[in-house]
């Protein structure tokens with residue numbers, strides 16, 4: 225237990241270090257940055273080697289936090305934190321659906337690849353290649369397929385489903401690889417033992433391979449959760465879905481010059497989103513503690 | 523019906539650098555209730571022979587019968603229990619869960635399982651540890667769990683590959699005594715692989731001496747030490763005589779002896 229407390233302490237220290245570094249640079253750095261090789265009268269010329277520290281470029285941290293509790297867009301609109309939390313929850317829900325799809329597809333691929341050697345040779349290269357296709361290229365494709373399906377009318381395909389599918393595209397990869405490695409991780413002696421018990425594929429899967437895969441599976445699930453969140457945010461932006469944190473980020477960034485602290489609201493929102501997603505998976509790990517004993521033993 | 527009959531059994535492994543003859547021409551019979559040790563230098567095919575009997579590998583030549591059936595059928599019928607040099611416990615299962623694994627796989631009811639686990643835990647002296655996990659046990663305790671697991675389905679044949687190889691001398695001698703007692707109580711035949719001459723002599727009715735390149739049986743010695751496997755036996759002259767006999771068989775008998783025969 226003291227180990228986890230130490231981990232929390234180190235984490236808090238890390239966050240604090242970032243905050244201190246921000247304020248320290250803001251205090252010490254040049255207000256208008258440092259630009260070398262600028263040509264007089266030509267805006268945007270030269271190379272900026274130190275970023276600007278004025279309040280527009282780098283608001284104080286306390287201003288960012290205070291902005292969260294001021295009205296979102298003037299008048300009696302609710303404080304900024306309300307739409308931020310709503311948008312973050314919307315994205316979290318979509319990312320969760322994407323995560324579930326990704327985990328299901330990834331686990332299935334991992335199972336198939338472990339069961340049949342030939343499938344591993346045939347599939348694994350494609351799975352690796354799939355991750356090199358940029359999301360930006362791939363997102364509009366899914367969105368247009370989605371809207372065609374939706375227009376055909378037999379199955380409804382709301383926009384958020386496209387976002388979830390795109391998120392799952394990033395999420396399935398670590399799961400497929402983790403499941404494959406995990407299922408192949410049992411020692412020879414354990415496999416021999418199952419053979420002496422005349423246990424077939426399924427009993428061996430449930431009694432040996434799956435439990436043995438847990439230590440590989442948990443990091444894969446955590447990675448998948450982080451990927452699903454990133455995927456969902458990027459997908460929202462690239463297919464222009466409203467209501468999520470990605471869209472809100474872009475929108476408030478556009479008003480950055482007049483309201484510099486505002487875009488930091490959704491930025492914090494998306495950070496919190498990632499933490500909640502990864503934390504939920506850590507909770508799963510807590511329930512599976514006994515299956516990680518192998519890591520400590522021997 | 524004999525527990526194991528091997529007739530002209532041979533095993534050749536095909537490897538990238540050519541064929542490796544691990545065993546040739548093995549003739550061996552193990553009677554029910556008999557304790558037989560396999561001893562010999564590293565690489566002489568002891569583990570290979572055990573794995574053939576267990577149907578974890580199949581023989582290239584010859585015939586192998588276990589209780590009058592093909593080795594494969596005997597495996598499917600769960601006629602033997604097996605223990606290896608590593609305990610090979612599943613780290614996520616408690617002692618009780620590990621002992622119960624074969625029973626669970628073969629659909630034994632929960633109640634019957636619990637009874638049998640309690641019985642076996644008592645047999646190997648681990649009553650107080652059934653709820654512990656393997657990483658909370660010493661090496662000797664883990665090995666005792668492995669033996670209990672091997673005995674779970676009351677096999678008539680026990681196959682053991684250097685089960686005490688990784689243990690210190692004290693634990694080793696203690697577990698040898700336990701194993702002798704358990705083997706006598708259950709009446710199971712045992713095929714026991716070891717590197718230790720005293721261990722082989724102390725435990726066995728017969729000691730099978732093997733030699734490498736190619737792996738084969740060079741001698742089979744009957745110990746004739748009777749049924750009493752007590753600590754006193756370790757100090758008796760007959761015991762020392764047998765140890766010497768096995769040592770000579772292993773290192774090649776002195777010339778006079780060879781002439782006498």
Ligand SMILES: Nc1ncnc2c1ncn2[C@@H]1O[C@H](COP(=O)(O)OP(=O)(O)OP(=O)(O)O)[C@@H](O)[C@H]1O
Nearest residue numbers: 535537542544563564565566567568569570571737
């Ligand atoms: N799977 C395998 N593939 C190729 N060669 C093998 C294989 N298993 C065993 N051998 C070879 O067969 C021979 C006998 O091996 P085996 O493991 O039976 O010896 P052993 O008597 O048990 O030795 P040790 O006392 O060191 O355990 C060795 O030369 C070994 O290299």
Ligand SMILES: [Mg+2]
Nearest residue numbers: 568569570683
């Ligand atoms: Mg061996």
